[in-house]
Amino acid sequence: MKTSIATVTLSGELPEKLEAIAQAGFDGVEIFENDFLAFDGSPADVGKMARDLGLEITLFQPFRDFEGMPDALRSRTFDRAERKFDVMQELGTGMVLVCSNVSQAALGGIDRAAADFHELGERAAKRGLKVGYEALAWGRYVNDHRDAWEIVRRADHPNVGLILDSFHSLSRKIDINSIRSIPKEKIFIVQLADAPMIDMDLLYWSRHFRNMPGEGDLPVTAFAEAVASTGYDGYFSLEIFNDQFRGGSTRAIAADGHRSLIYLADQVRRSVKTPIGVPMPERATVKGVGFVEFATDEDEAGELIALLHTLGFRKAAVHRSKKVTLFEQGNIRILVNVDTAGFAGAAYAVHGTSAYALALVVDDAGEAYARALALDAEPFRQPVADDELEFPAIRAVGGGLIYLIDDKSPLGRFSEIDFEAVSATRSDAADAGLLHIDHIAQTVAYEEMLTWLLFYTSIFKTGKTPMVDIIDPSGVVRSQVIENEPGTLRITMNGAENRRTLAGHFIAEQFGSGIQHLAFSTDDIFATARQLRKRGFKPLHISPNYYDDVEARFGLQPDLTERLKAENILYDRDEHGEYLQLYSGTYGEGFFFEIVERRGYRGYGAANAIFRIAALKKLMRPEGIPKDAG
Ligand SMILES: O=C(O)c1ccc(O)c(O)c1
Numbered sequence: 149m150k151t152s153i154a155t156v157t158l159s160g161e162l163p164e165k166l167e168a169i170a171q172a173g174f175d176g177v178e179i180f181e182n183d184f185l186a187f188d189g190s191p192a193d194v195g196k197m198a199r200d201l202g203l204e205i206t207l208f209q210p211f212r213d214f215e216g217m218p219d220a221l222r223s224r225t226f227d228r229a230e231r232k233f234d235v236m237q238e239l240g241t242g243m244v245l246v247c248s249n250v251s252q253a254a255l256g257g258i259d260r261a262a263a264d265f266h267e268l269g270e271r272a273a274k275r276g277l278k279v280g281y282e283a284l285a286w287g288r289y290v291n292d293h294r295d296a297w298e299i300v301r302r303a304d305h306p307n308v309g310l311i312l313d314s315f316h317s318l319s320r321k322i323d324i325n326s327i328r329s330i331p332k333e334k335i336f337i338v339q340l341a342d343a344p345m346i347d348m349d350l351l352y353w354s355r356h357f358r359n360m361p362g363e364g365d366l367p368v369t370a371f372a373e374a375v376a377s378t379g380y381d382g383y384f385s386l387e388i389f390n391d392q393f394r395g396g397s398t399r400a401i402a403a404d405g406h407r408s409l410i411y412l413a414d415q416v417r418r419s420v421k422t423p424i425g426v427p428m429p430e431r432a433t434v435k436g437v438g439f440v441e442f443a444t445d446e447d448e449a450g451e452l453i454a455l456l457h458t459l460g461f462r463k464a465a466v467h468r469s470k471k472v473t474l475f476e477q478g479n480i481r482i483l484v485n486v487d488t489a490g491f492a493g494a495a496y497a498v499h500g501t502s503a504y505a506l507a508l509v510v511d512d513a514g515e516a517y518a519r520a521l522a523l524d525a526e527p528f529r530q531p532v533a534d535d536e537l538e539f540p541a542i543r544a545v546g547g548g549l550i551y552l553i554d555d556k557s558p559l560g561r562f563s564e565i566d567f568e569a570v571s572a573t574r575s576d577a578a579d580a581g582l583l584h585i586d587h588i589a590q591t592v593a594y595e596e597m598l599t600w601l602l603f604y605t606s607i608f609k610t611g612k613t614p615m616v617d618i619i620d621p622s623g624v625v626r627s628q629v630i631e632n633e634p635g636t637l638r639i640t641m642n643g644a645e646n647r648r649t650l651a652g653h654f655i656a657e658q659f660g661s662g663i664q665h666l667a668f669s670t671d672d673i674f675a676t677a678r679q680l681r682k683r684g685f686k687p688l689h690i691s692p693n694y695y696d697d698v699e700a701r702f703g704l705q706p707d708l709t710e711r712l713k714a715e716n717i718l719y720d721r722d723e724h725g726e727y728l729q730l731y732s733g734t735y736g737e738g739f740f741f742e743i744v745e746r747r748g749y750r751g752y753g754a755a756n757a758i759f760r761i762a763a764l765k766k767l768m769r770p771e772g773i774p775k776d777a778g
């Protein structure tokens with residue numbers, strides 16, 4: 149698949165945009181007229197800049213309010229077009245996008261529009277240029293690609309074709325099967341954009357909320373499949389109007405865009421069986437979390453290890469060559485790394501004590517790694533001793549790592565190969581009944597949420613649930629769940645917009661995104677709570693007012709409410725069952741542990757988050773969260 153992106157998608161000046169586009173691996177670029185007009189160089193300079201970076205200029209756009217003008221305005225409209233053609237020839241691009249007329253002056257009529265396009269085609273042909281017609285979802289007379297296609301068909305000119313834009317068609321819920329019968333040579337270019345499902349004015353939605361394919365809720369893949377079924381083998385070009393992207397990191401957004409197209413091509417290749425995109429292994433099935441690794445130092449390790457002990461973990465093994473200790477309970481493994489050398493040391497130096505790495509157990513680590521790299525993930529390597537395992541690894545949230553391990557290779561036996569077991573002591577006899585990692589909560593800056601959503605969902609067989617707003621006493625935190633069907637990988641991603649929220653404070657003080665809490669599962673939270681108490685665990689104190697409310701809200705038996713209150717356990721329920729949650733206090737700059745018992749429940753206790761956040765913030769005062777820092 150040939151990939152392209154419109155300059156309007158990115159922030160910055162034109163040269164910066166072009167560089168980021170080339171760097172991200174695109175083949176082509178659409179020059180959006182305003183980007184060109186705001187730039188000081190000549191069209192020839194822009195053309196040279198693009199070509200020097202190896203980019204083809206796929207399109208110059210948009211040319212507005214062209215077709216169906218009354219006679220008094222018609223010749224001036226053609227003059228305007230000739231001026232655009234001059235610029236295009238200097239730029240060195242062969243195609244212009246004409247979007248459907250929105251002018252009050254425009255006259256309707258398919259034949260009138262077709263005649264205008266025929267003439268424009270004649271004029272374009274003289275210069276060796278092509279004209280593509282796109283139906284804007286809010287066009288005055290033409291707002292449906294089926295009508296635009298009919299106009300193009302009647303214009304009957306080899307230099308006039310159709311431009312499809314997934315947003316315009318999907319936002320109006322136009323049947324995409326209508327694309328399948330369009331001859332591929334009449335589809336000049338295909339623009340792609342997704343968007344979150346929001347019920348609002350089409351123009352406003354389009355100009356502010358588009359996002360990359362796979363980041364939103366529109367069936368962009370099905371749209372691309374319909375296009376591919378025609379045999380179309382031209383450019384797929386991203387055209388994303390998004391306020392956040394325009395203010396975001398030029399390089400990061402360009403990289404997300406490239407990843408979104410590779411992912412899309414992979415899905416289309418599998419379903420339509422066309423040779424689109426690069427063959428790669430399927431999305432990796434995650435069977436579980438192999439371990440979570442903390443980076444810390446000798447001084448701070450003590451407090452973390454003490455906390456792990458109160459949670460019922462036992463020291464199970466030590467690394468043969470590195471200063472890494474393995475703690476275990478049920479199927480949960482936690483590594484505590486105090487090595488000053490290597491990546492863990494660097495992570496500690498930047499972030500302080502933090503859970504910087506995650507191992508995911510997949511069917512085939514080599515295949516998962518190959519897929520990750522095909523999707524532009526950044527590989528990670530560091531030297532390992534001869535007799536030690538080298539985990540395939542990629543960079544992940546907050547500059548941390550994801551290690552890929554599997555059971556079919558020696559990687560699955562890392563705890564025997566790289567580690568030496570230590571014998572159990574008497575105090576290890578009874579654990580706290582913790583079984584699995586239920587979920588991993590990562591806190592990221594709000595503008596990074598889509599990046600990581602696309603990262604996880606494109607590489608691993610996971611899906612997302614709708615974003616929810618969590619009310620922090622100092623602002624809103626957006627929360628997005630990424631999970632797989634069997635629940636063996638559950639990630640909650642919290643996006644913070646300001647640093648006064650608990651999540652925002654965590655990012656500011658940790659110097660970046662990262663894992664903010666780990667939730668462990670138990671199948672008897674009351675028994676676990678009892679064990680934890682014996683071990684000296686201090687649960688997060690929940691206000692008694694909460695229990696009055698929860699009893700009334702769910703109609704709980706008073707004795708259950710009393711038991712919940714006695715153990716500081718939070719309660720929630722959905723149509724599938726009940727959820728019980730118990731929290732630790734905060735550790736460091738806002739890290740904490742959670743213990744959950746799921747009785748069929750599928751969610752994450754979003755309704756309880758406000759109480760949990762308030763309680764955690766109370767713990768962190770007075771020196772914790774600045775009351776009114778900006
Ligand atoms: O919002 C617009 O005006 C606009 C312009 C050009 C396009 O290709 C498009 O999809 C929208």
Ligand SMILES: [Mg+2]
Pocket residue numbers: 282313339387
């Ligand atoms: Mg468009």
